[in-house]
Amino acid sequence: MSNPPILFDRSALLARRARAIRQGPALFLQQEAVLEVSERLKDINRAFTNIAVVTGFPELWQTEFPSATVLPDDEVLALDTQSFDLIVHAMCLHQSNDPVGQLVQCQRALRPDGVFIAAMFGGQTLSELRGALSQAEVTVTGGLSPRVSPMVDIRDAGALLQRAGFALPVADADPRQVSYTSTMALMHDLRAMGESNVLAARDKRIPMREMFETLEAIYPKSSDRVVATFEMLYLTGWAPDASQQKPLRPGSAKARLADALKTVELDEDAVPVTSGADLKDESDT
Numbered sequence: 001m002s003n004p005p006i007l008f009d010r011s012a013l014l015a016r017r018a019r020a021i022r023q024g025p026a027l028f029l030q031q032e033a034v035l036e037v038s039e040r041l042k043d044i045n046r047a048f049t050n051i052a053v054v055t056g057f058p059e060l061w062q063t064e065f066p067s068a069t070v071l072p073d074d075e076v077l078a079l080d081t082q083s084f085d086l087i088v089h090a091m092c093l094h095q096s097n098d099p100v101g102q103l104v105q106c107q108r109a110l111r112p113d114g115v116f117i118a119a120m121f122g123g124q125t126l127s128e129l130r131g132a133l134s135q136a137e138v139t140v141t142g143g144l145s146p147r148v149s150p151m152v153d154i155r156d157a158g159a160l161l162q163r164a165g166f167a168l169p170v171a172d173a174d175p176r177q178v179s180y181t182s183t184m185a186l187m188h189d190l191r192a193m194g195e196s197n198v199l200a201a202r203d204k205r206i207p208m209r210e211m212f213e214t215l216e217a218i219y220p221k222s223s224d225r226v227v228a229t230f231e232m233l234y235l236t237g238w239a240p241d242a243s244q245q246k247p248l249r250p251g252s253a254k255a256r257l258a259d260a261l262k263t264v265e266l267d268e269d270a271v272p273v274t275s276g277a278d279l280k281d282e283s284d285t
Contacts, residue, residue, distance in 0.1 A: 007097050008149070009200045010075075017056050017194035026192035027060055029176070029230055033091050033119035034064045036174065036234065040117060041086075048086040052079060052109065054102075055090035056194060077102065079109035089118035089235075094125075094151050095198070103164035103237075113241035116166060121195075122173055122231035123153040128220055129186065129228060136215040137207075145203040157233055166237025167244055174232040179225040183216050186228050 020026075041048070051068035054077060055061045058070045065088070071078050073092040087106045096102050106116050130148040137144055152160065154173045161169035180186040190196050219226050238244065 012198040020194040093120040110239035114239040118235040122233035124231035132219040161237040
């Protein structure tokens with residue numbers, strides 16, 4: 001079995017998070033995720049007694065889930081098999097070198113019919129910055145290096161849950177647009193989020209000042225402010241259990257679709273088939 005490619009520099013990621021916490025983090029999107037996850041759990045008619053939260057910012061999530069086991073998003077999660085009835089993967093799955101492996105570990109740690117919820121950034125996140133940075137770098141240096149992390153598209157997010165063995169998988173998106181006075185203010189916020197570039201293949205040299213000046217000039221603006229998109233994805237799945245609803249077998253329906261639509265169902269044998277050879281031009285009569 002081959003190992004997944006190393007996309008992210010894990011040591012750099014931990015250092016960036018530690019710097020963000022030390023200097024005063026910008027956690028407004030993390031807080032949005034906390035509120036959204038909490039609201040979704042209210043819709044599930046169940047009291048959870050054994051909760052685990054996987055996160056890079058434990059203090060924030062521990063406040064919302066004070067009785068939860070809070071653990072870091074290590075490559076191997078410290079989760080015992082079938083030990084939890086709820087696992088929240090909180091805003092760090094998009095920075096994993098093996099997201100399917102993370103999901104599989106969470107699925108195995110759930111008790112039958114346990115609930116899994118993940119909050120993460122999706123593929124449209126920082127789309128404006130991605131395009132403007134690429135254009136600025138090509139303009140100034142004539143080359144291109146990876147500067148914004150690739151992220152999963154919502155069309156593929158549900159498939160990840162299925163691959164990990166979750167039942168009843170659901171994926172939905174909640175895009176957010178945040179405006180800033182300048183591109184430098186945006187990048188300052190990304191550092192404070194712990195979301196700056198940690199790609200393993202990144203160019204570690206300090207970018208030329210001219211590149212940032214070009215970026216500021218070409219970045220799309222609205223009312224003299226730069227706008228950044230953050231696409232929040234929420235994934236929900238359940239550990240398989242015999243009590244869960246199953247799709248009906250073909251032909252086992254007990255009600256007719258025609259009755260529900262209040263229409264008439266035609267018998268295929270009663271519908272005449274007319275070919276072009278059967279048509280007669282009225283001009284010949």
